[in-house]
Amino acid sequence: MKLTIYNLSKEFKDLKAACNINLEFTPGIWGLLGPNGAGKTTLMRMLVGNIKPSSGKIMLNDVNINELKGTYLEKIGYLPQQFGYDKNQSVEDFLHYIGVLKGINRKLRNERISELLSQFNLLEVRKKKVDKLSGGMKRRVGICQAMLNNPDILIVDEPTAGLDIEERRKFRQYLTTISKEKIVILSTHIVSDIEFIANYLVLMEKGKVIAEGESRSLIETLDGNVFETVVPERDMAEVEKEYRIMNFRNEDRGQVAIRYIADVPLPNSKLVSPSLNDFYLSKVKEV
Numbered sequence: 001m002k003l004t005i006y007n008l009s010k011e012f013k014d015l016k017a018a019c020n021i022n023l024e025f026t027p028g029i030w031g032l033l034g035p036n037g038a039g040k041t042t043l044m045r046m047l048v049g050n051i052k053p054s055s056g057k058i059m060l061n062d063v064n065i066n067e068l069k070g071t072y073l074e075k076i077g078y079l080p081q082q083f084g085y086d087k088n089q090s091v092e093d094f095l096h097y098i099g100v101l102k103g104i105n106r107k108l109r110n111e112r113i114s115e116l117l118s119q120f121n122l123l124e125v126r127k128k129k130v131d132k133l134s135g136g137m138k139r140r141v142g143i144c145q146a147m148l149n150n151p152d153i154l155i156v157d158e159p160t161a162g163l164d165i166e167e168r169r170k171f172r173q174y175l176t177t178i179s180k181e182k183i184v185i186l187s188t189h190i191v192s193d194i195e196f197i198a199n200y201l202v203l204m205e206k207g208k209v210i211a212e213g214e215s216r217s218l219i220e221t222l223d224g225n226v227f228e229t230v231v232p233e234r235d236m237a238e239v240e241k242e243y244r245i246m247n248f249r250n251e252d253r254g255q256v257a258i259r260y261i262a263d264v265p266l267p268n269s270k271l272v273s274p275s276l277n278d279f280y281l282s283k284v285k286e287v
Helices: 040-047 091-101 106-119 135-147 165-178 215-220 233-242 276-283
Strands: 003-012 015-025 028-033 055-060 076-079 153-157 183-188 200-205 208-214 226-232 244-250 255-261
Touching (some): 015 208, 028 040, 200 215, 208 276, 244 276, 255 276
Parallel strands (some): 076 153
Antiparallel strands (some): 003 055, 226 255
16 A cells, blocks of 8 residues: 655645645654644645645555545544534544444444544543543544544544653554554654654655655664763853754753764764654754
8 A cells, every 4th residue: 555645735825835745655654743834734634635735646556536535535544633523422422423424334333432442541431521521531532533444544643642641652552553554644743752653754844845764764864973972051152053952951060961963073972873853853943
C-alpha cells in the first residue's frame, strides 16, 4: 500500500499554506513535524478530503482519490485537534453514531466499540456524556472514533494533546502495534511525541517539506557534529552568535551547560550522539 502526493498546493487568499508537496507514504509510523503554522494541518485536511487542493493530486495505490471517493474514505481514520460531538451523547452513543456514519454494521460496531473502550480504559465511562469527561478522556474517545473502522490509513493531529504520561505511553505502544500493515501519520510540533516511535520523518516549515526520509538516517547526518560542554554565562551571547545551540542548562557558579552543533567544537567539548531534537532544531528556524 502506498499513499502518494504529487505537487500538492493549497492557497487561502494571500496565504500559501502548502506549496508543491511531493511525498510517498508507505506502512509504518510517519512523524509530520514542524512549528505551528508550518502547513501540517492543511496537508492532513487535504489527505482526508476535508479541503480540496488548489493544485496537485493524491493517489492511493496509483489511483486518484477523487476516483475512489467513498472507497478511499472507508480506509481513513482521522483525529483532528478538536472533534465535534453532541453534548447530550454518551461515549457509547457517540461512537455508535460515528460508526453509522462510517457505514459499519451493528454487530461489528458493538464488537469494535467494546474492544476499543477496553483498549483505552473507557469502559467505566461508556454511559457518561462526552461533554462531562476530562480532556484526556475526550482525547481517548477521539482516538476510538478514529479507529472504529479499523482504517488502513490513520491520521492524527497533535496525537498526545491532553493525555497524561501513562496514557501517552499506552497510545504510542498501540500505534507501534498496529503500524506494521497500516500507514500512520502523526502531526505534531512536539518532538517527544514521535521521537521513539516514528519510522519516518517529514519536516515542514512555511508550507514546504524541508526534509523527509527514514528517521534514523536523517538523524545520522549529524554524526560527528553534536557536542556538549560548559561555558561561563557571561560568554553565552558570543557563543550563540557562532554556534547553533540545541539546548542549555544553568549550572552553579555562573556556568551554563550547552548542547550545540559545530564542525569545529569549542575547547573541552564532548562529542555526543545526535537526537531527533537536534536534527529538528538544526533544520527549522521558526521554533
